[in-house]
Amino acid sequence: MAELGRLLLSPKRLIILLMAAVINLALFSGYCRNQREESLAYYQSMRMYGMNVQSEEYRQRKAYLETEYAAYLDYVQNQSKTQSILGSLTEKNDFLNRNAEKTTRDYARLTGITLRDGENRGINAVRNYKITDYLLLIAPLLLILELLADADTAAGDLVRATKHGRVPLCAWRILAVMLLSAASVLLLYGGNLLYTCKFWGQPDFTRAVQSIPEFQYCVMRLTVGGYLLGAAALKILALTVISLLIWVILARMHPVLGWTVSGLVFGSAWLMHRLIVPTAGLNHLKYLNVFAALDADIFFSQYCNLNCFGRPVGFFGAMLLFCMILLLLGIMLCLWLIGYAYPKKVGARMEALKDRFARFLTRHLPVHTLLGFEGWKLMIAQKGMLILLIAGVMGFSLWQDIRVYVPVNAATERFYALFSGEITREHIERAAYIVSGEAKSIARSRTALARAYLERAQTDESDVSAMRRVNRHISDIQGNIQKSQSELYYYSKCLNTMLSLAQYTKETGRDAWFIRPEAYTVLFQDSAAEHRCCTVLLLYLIFSFSGICAYDNRYDTRMLLRSTKRGRLGLFTAQTVWVMLLTALAVTGLHGVYLLHMMQDAGLESLDAPAQSLKLFQWIPFSVTMRGILVLHMLLRYLAALAVTAGICIVSRCSRTPQKALLTAMVIFLLPSALAESGMEQLQMLNVIRRLTCCLQA
Amino acid sequence: MPNKLEIRRLSKQYGDFHALSEVSFTLEPGVTGLLGANGAGKSTLMKLMTDHMPRSGGEILWNGTDILKMGRKWRALVGYTPQLQGVYDDFTAKRFLYYMGALKGMPRREIRTQTDEMLEAVNLSDAAHKKIGTFSGGMRQRVLLASSLLGKPPVLILDEPTAGLDPEERIRIRNDIAALARDRIVLLATHVVSDIACIAKHVLLIRRGKVIAFDTPQNLLADAEGKIGEFSGTYEEIQRLQAQYPNGEIAQHKDGFVLRVAENPLPEGCMPVHDNLTLEDVCHLYLKGERQYG
Secondary structure (H helix, E strand, O other): OOOHHHHHHHHHHHHHHHHHHHHHHHHHHHHHHHHHHHHHHHHHHHHHHOOOHHHHHHHHHHHHHHHHHHHHHHHHHHHHHHHHHHHHHOOOOOHHHHHHHHHHHHHHHHOOOOOOOOOOOHHHHHHHHHHHHHHOOOOOHHHHHHHHHHHHHHHHHHHHOOOOOOOOEEEEEEEEHHHHHHHHHHHHHHHHHHHHHHHHOOOOOEEHHHHHHHHHHOOOOOOOHHHHHHHHHHHHHHHHHHHHHHHHHHHHHHHHHHHHHHHHHHHHHHHHHHHOOOOOOOHHHHHHHHHHHHHHOHHHOOOOOEEEEOEEEEEEHHHHHHHHHHHHHHHHHHHHHHHOOOOOOOOOHHHHHHHHHHHHHHOOOOOOHHHHHHHHHHHOOOOHHHHHHHHHHHHHHHHHHOOOOOOHHHHHHHHHHHOOOOOOOHHHHHHHHHHHHHHHHHHHHHHHHHHHHHHHHHOOOHHHHHHHHHHHHHHHHHHHHHHHHHHHHHHHHHHHHOOOOOHHHHHHOOOEEEHHHHHHHHHHHHHHHHHHHHHHHHHHHHHOOOOHHHHHHHHHHHHHHOOOOOOOOOHHHHHHHHHHHHHHHHHHHHHHHHHHHHHHOOOOOOOEEHHOHHHHOOOOOOOOOOHHHHHHHHHHHHHHHHHHHHHHHHHHHHHOOOHHHHHHHHHHHHHHHHHOOOOOHHHHHHHHHHHHHOOEEE | OOEEEEEEEEEEOOEEEEEEHHHHHHHOOOOEEEEEOOOOHHHHHHHHHHHOOHHHHHHHEEOOOHHHHHHHHHOOOEEEEOOOOOOOOOEEEEHHHHHHHHHOOOOHHHHHHHHHHHHHHOOHHHHHHOOOOHHHHHHHHHHHHHHOOOOOOOOEEOOOOOOOOOOOHHHHHHHHHHHHHHOOOEEEEEEOHHHHOOOOOEEEEEOOEEEEEEEEEEEEEHHHHHOOOEEEEEEEEEEHHHHHHOOOEEEEEEOOOEEEEEOOOOOOOOOOOOOOOOOHHHHHHHHHOOEOOO
């Protein structure tokens, strides 16, 4: 019991849990706000084209709840019966027949189920945000690493020499891993749910889970709350299994071999879960998988029976059995190999191999310069390469996740296509001609409408076909007038912009072109997508640079370094060069993600146009192109990132160990930012993420 | 003209506490053993000599020039082994020495050749490609010693360089230091008096931030003559006497037990020792009543 308290209630553990929750909150709140902003931008841009997507979505949801789901249940029953009849005639495939029967039975349980509408966005956000699943692993894995490190010290031998220092202690530690997994899930997953309740409003947890269209294929009679509890339980199970198995592997193998084996085992399991399609013949490997259990959601939103020697077995039950067996195996292996057996000594053969590799590196990758060594310290010794790789993966996932919608209608697009570029007299005249032509067209349509009304008045009301023809004619003309009026409005707006820009050029002598401002407006304004990129950037900066000086402070190595000729300014310069290089790489990479989206999705163009073409930049007293502005904006972001990095480096300089520096940097830079991002307005002043975005418009 | 490192009225104050008070001495080529109790000011002195902290007063002159004015030129002349084993666990021994060579501004070829030489000198050639994290305390200490010798600096400041070494290694390192010290200034702080007994040209004794003795071992031993004596008797008698002289050292001889004391003047009944005086006795004489010196 004391061991449980020592492991779970230590300030270090609580801080790790809290920090994992803070990282998760920062990332998840950005995701939720981005989802909402994207939806709004999408609705708005569709409205520009005369489509009301929002009401269409509402109509579809209503139809699903009222008729479509019941129809789907009937369809499944009929399909299964047909399949069953066909199967009994052919008698070729036992599995198909049994599967049809089982499907009928499974779906029959749902007959009479009542669906209710409610707030689904929060639940869907919690379901779809997969990064939390990987963040859940932080706390249990750090505990495992700490236990392994303890075992290698004299304290490990001391503990094993006591009466309860072997199997009983190991049992308590297994329980600690389980409880920590549970705490991790409750804190992070529960945190996500609470945030969505605040952000989108509380969903009705008591309605059937099938009320959410994404759970149409779920055959369990569950409420939304039941689904959430079930998913959480599965995640706890998966986390415990993963942690225990990694513990056993690392405890019994050389660290290099252990990590390689763990990477291969869990990497291939993850790939199988991600890459195998549900209908594949080898779908057992997809579903009988710890990562499927960690995902949890698929067992509630999909329906699948596995072919088990010709018999259909529900994938949920099979996975549960598989994970329980793995859990038991993990517990037994831990008790036997970690608690009972003698500790494994470092293998001489593996050590020799490691020495040979180190010799190879020294010979073929010789580093002799201070800059090279500082790079080695930062990228290899402090795992900077791994951090960069993770940031790259997160940046790539953002690239896939972010969608940019620019609200521009067809009329404006046409006008831009015709007149984008330098404003000339000819362009203005042609634009004015188009506007006046549109006005004349409206006038002509009005005359035609008046004539049509007159014709209707003169038509015999009893002549139904004639009346219908005239009415259709009137309706067509009205539609044309409405369309022309809308176009005239947008054309006039564009013409006015052209004229005001021409006036500006005349008054100031500085060039101003007619360009599409919408994409630039979206680019320079404060957006959740940008905040998401900056959250990843901040996390990268904290994880990458918090150890830069603290690494030298450990064991007072700095004193030794400072006693050398180049151990002061030389060392500082080399570290600064690396910090500047890596920050530049991160800034261009992560902001580049958004910029590329703008180029591709939003049609960011006219990069050679003068910056004064946008009202936002008309105050700039010198000539600069939009490309120049983008470069300057990137530079501004780089400087902001450098300022934050400098702060992190100062924290690192004042910390005794890299771990302490990391935690302090997170408390100073990430915690207030994450809270401010999740809606705590009082902390906006301390919001580093907002500063990193360098938005030019609110 | 041989190099000279002159310390003049050097002081260091932490608030009201005087860690060093107007310390003055001059170091010349050869080993100078630095002895003092814990907290006497040895590490402070070494930190000031390697310019790790600002001094409160005084001067440190290298051939007449203040080391603060010399800056990196001074640091290029110094090899330093700190007391704490400040080495990177993730580096191999060879890579760490390469790194130190780069920090010392040595040319690449020199770094390579000298690293191999130094690893050989400290008997670490076989472990050159092993991570320092896997090393014992003694091995770490040898890596640090090798790093301070890189670049063959004319001044070596060694803070307990033999701590954690086994007797054989200790003798080997001691001999290496003696060989190196022929044309170098070596300041060696240690709590094992035997480490400096046979190689030190001078001994510097510090007590509560003040230099209480700085002389050759011969002079110090001569000075101690008549102040070191022994009581002989049964074990019970010697135990009773030790209550009076708690710093006295009990030893067992073939004729019985003796209690060796350092007092000036020697107490009644105590037989002065003439023949086998050691530096250990000198330390007892000057540093008695202090905590563990070294």
